[in-house]
Amino acid sequence: MIRRAPLALPHSFWLHLVLPRAVILLALSAADGVLRLDMRLLYGLVAADALVFLWQVMRFQASADNHLRGMGGMTLIWGGYLVLLVSGFASISLWWGSFLFAAQPETTELFTDRMDRLHAAEYQLSLSDDGSSLSFSGTITYGLTKRATELLAANPQLVTVTLTSIGGHIYEARGFANLIRARGLNTVVKGDCSSACTLLFVAGTQRRLAPGARLGFHRYALEFGPLLPNLDLAKEQEKDLAFFRAQGISEAFLAQVFEQPSSALWYPSRQQALQAGLLVH
Template identity: 40%
Template sequence: MSYILTHWRGHHPLWRAFWINGVALRALVLLGFGALGAIAPLAVSLVAVLVGADLLFLIWQSIGYFRSAEQNLRELGSVLPLWAGMIALIIAVFASLSHWWALALQTTPFLSDEPYSEMRNRHYAAQYDLSAEGEVVLLTGVIALGATRDLRDLLQIHPDVTRIELDSDGGNIFEARGIARLVLEQKLDSHVTRRCSSACTLVFVAGQRRLLAPGARLGFHGYALDEAEKLPRFDIAAEQERDRVFLRSRGVSETFLARIYQSGPNEIWFPDLEELEAAGVVTKSP
């Protein structure tokens, strides 16, 4: 303990403060950190303690040396030890930072106890909302992975549902097809409360009676290229034709079918109500 205090107070000879307490001990610490890196992974708490302790140790080394250098300056009048100490400190700091960072990279990554499948489902479920009120099921938000499964479960719990209400800008076309299939199987009516665009229109057209609330809109456009990037064998033209066949089977006119995919992925076409009714997309008002 006395050795630690005498260095801290600058009472050690300058050569000892620099070569022993500074260079030699710092080299041992860095060698120790290098050895620890070979036994990774390391606990985050252990690395935090080691880095914190070494930071205090580096402060002890530096202050003790500079106090010895100041004492040397008073006795001999030489500023060279001070400049040498500054250069050595800069080198020591950078060397220590690199080793601290290397240790941090060796820490055990945080692993959730939640299974990946549940984490993935929770992530996608946060993009949409499905709920049932009486005879109506409401779908809002992005149609994401898991939406078909969730709707199937919801319909089993609420077998009296007769209508699906939509407010969505689209999403995953494969999930939209799955939802559309459920709407067909359950013979549900479809109703748009505000907006139904892109993949959402597949769900809407699957309805028996298809209605729009006042001011609600249907939007159509060509499929996005990012689908092809995620699925290398994804043929955009073939997928669009597949859905065109489905829309045709639901009574949509050929003239309308020729127009629906002409808008680019970053554009959207909103036909007016009269055009939608004439094309057989929306059920005509009695």
């Protein structure tokens, strides 16, 4: 049996160490966090890579031994050992990352989709059986205007929006209110309609309170005050006072709308609401 002579050390360094390991590391890096492999396949690939690494060590060591017998220096040999050490640790790290990624539960949900789902869980929008009434309850939050727009577009027969809400995001409330006004929809309150919810109510063409229902008003407050230093609450209140005024609410009533501190609520009586023009039949 003829045994092949070891390659010259420089050739072995590049052919047996650098080139194969570079290909493997590049492939692992490209697949990291992208390609999710079955665990059994991963174990097989790790075993195969370990055999390749062992082959690299043996081929380089054979060339190193031959190099030493020819009275060659140690510089390239130590360089090869260093490449083996660094590439070995890199391989272990990348394979470990592949195992961690494979063990994670699969999810195709984008962050934006997740936030939309979480916000949508804070309120309910539902149609009546005949499609003439849209019921809104819960918190006015991000995404509400978009969902309401889609529902109104898909249901041109809608006549009434029923409201039960403690309020929420004023900009979303304005968006929904403008939709209600543009479509000429009627509004009805069941239970409490407070804070930003009153904008939705006042946007209605005809407006009424169900038995026991209440409207609650107070001054605006910032949920994240220090993060929005340039937001002028007085100007924001003036914008909504103008909206109320355009919907026929009396000036005497508007003078009291934002008198109550944000920590409390003012519930006008049904008679006060009627006199102010809040209720329209």
